[in-house]
Amino acid sequence: MTKIIPKPGIMDIALYQGGQSHIAGMTEVIKLSSNENPFGPSPKAIEAARDSAATLHRYPGTDHASLRAAIGARYGLDPARIICGVGSDEVLQFVARAYAGVGDEVIHTEHGFSMYPIIIRAVGATPVMVAERDRKVDVDAILAAVTGKTKIVFVTNPGNPTSTMISEAELARLAEGLPETCLMVLDGAYAEFVAGFDGGAALVDRYPNVIMTRTFSKIYGLGGMRVGWGYAAQDIIDVLNRIRQPFNLSLTALAAAEAAVQDEEYLTFCHAENARLRVWLVEELAKIGVPCDPSCTNFILARFADRAEAEACDDYLKTQGLIVRRVAGYNLPNALRITVGDETACARVVAAITAFKGGAA
Numbered sequence: 415m416t417k418i419i420p421k422p423g424i425m426d427i428a429l430y431q432g433g434q435s436h437i438a439g440m441t442e443v444i445k446l447s448s449n450e451n452p453f454g455p456s457p458k459a460i461e462a463a464r465d466s467a468a469t470l471h472r473y474p475g476t477d478h479a480s481l482r483a484a485i486g487a488r489y490g491l492d493p494a495r496i497i498c499g500v501g502s503d504e505v506l507q508f509v510a511r512a513y514a515g516v517g518d519e520v521i522h523t524e525h526g527f528s529m530y531p532i533i534i535r536a537v538g539a540t541p542v543m544v545a546e547r548d549r550k551v552d553v554d555a556i557l558a559a560v561t562g563k564t565k566i567v568f569v570t571n572p573g574n575p576t577s578t579m580i581s582e583a584e585l586a587r588l589a590e591g592l593p594e595t596c597l598m599v600l601d602g603a604y605a606e607f608v609a610g611f612d613g614g615a616a617l618v619d620r621y622p623n624v625i626m627t628r629t630f631s632k633i634y635g636l637g638g639m640r641v642g643w644g645y646a647a648q649d650i651i652d653v654l655n656r657i658r659q660p661f662n663l664s665l666t667a668l669a670a671a672e673a674a675v676q677d678e679e680y681l682t683f684c685h686a687e688n689a690r691l692r693v694w695l696v697e698e699l700a701k702i703g704v705p706c707d708p709s710c711t712n713f714i715l716a717r718f719a720d721r722a723e724a725e726a727c728d729d730y731l732k733t734q735g736l737i738v739r740r741v742a743g744y745n746l747p748n749a750l751r752i753t754v755g756d757e758t759a760c761a762r763v764v765a766a767i768t769a770f771k772g773g774a775a
């Protein structure tokens with residue numbers, strides 16, 4: 415046996431389970447398990463990625479100035495207070511590495527993103543899970559769980575896999591109630607799917623201990639490119655930049671993300687299609703006795719009678735070439751998370767679940 419022992423917490427990490435993408439023996443599958451954009455990336459992002467190939471012998475810039483300027487212009491934010499990472503996952507890691515360690519507690523919520531406990535344990539800190547109320551973040555429960563050791567609170571809004579969100583007033587109440595020494599991370603991976611929602615940017619401007627994270631993996635359709643960003647007070651951004659690798663984002667990733675964020679027309683199209691189809695999905699499933707909360711994201715959370723029915727439905731969907739996500743690992747054993755696909759995919763989901771319910775009756 416080796417005497418080489420990893421640092422505290424690391425052996426407690428359960429490996430992240432990604433969304434399944436293949437079904438054995440089936441070629442015509444529709445993947446609805448990872449909340450990807452069914453329309454793909456913007457054609458302009460594809461072109462920019464292709465164009466970048468000719469200069470791949472060059473190192474990328476270290477300060478991401480051009481991409482930060484483009485993000486700042488699109489969202490009305492100060493580019494100096496933006497940091498870019500290899501997916502928002504990396505930005506979340508910067509936060510944990512810079513602000514938490516052995517002996518510290520970090521709060522995440524019951525149905526929150528499964529990356530949080532991984533990130534928290536990786537720095538040796540202790541994850542503290544707080545219950546949600548009716549699949550919504552419970553501000554009072556979070557405030558009650560704060561101790562002198564709490565360094566960070568992770569909140570996803572809108573939530574994954576719940577698809578629900580809480581109001582800006584509730585988030586402000588949370589920011590207000592936390593100790594000034596405790597960082598509040600607002601993970602806004604799905605913020606673009608909510609018309610008029612700033613992801614928490616205004617709260618960042620109001621409270622010096624709030625940081626917002628965003629991603630190019632969801633509405634921008636660039637999950638494969640790995641680009642995310644964070645927005646916070648200048649002193650926090652300066653801290654995070656100290657532990658960021660200078661060349662964390664590739665030339666191609668920088669070019670594709672910049673083109674994507676500038677393509678407003680494509681963004682508008684993706685937003686409108688998702689808004690229309692997610693409402694249709696929720697309404698159609700309600701008619702056949704499968705309730706979902708109204709979704710603020712690009713997926714829905716379909717609830718079944720119990721775990722057995724949810725798993726039986728998932729098995730049936732697979733026979734129909736439809737891959738969705740089981741969420742028992744998120745404390746939601748009787749539910750399935752289904753990404754809102756294009757119109758054909760949504761129609762196939764409704765037809766398949768209708769057949770499943772009919773067959774079960």
Ligand SMILES: *Cc1c(COP(=O)(O)O)cnc(C)c1O
Nearest residue numbers: 501502503527574603629631642
């Ligand atoms: C998809 C998702 C992200 C995005 O992660 P990336 O590393 O940017 O791909 C972040 N948070 C939540 C809650 C998500 O669902």
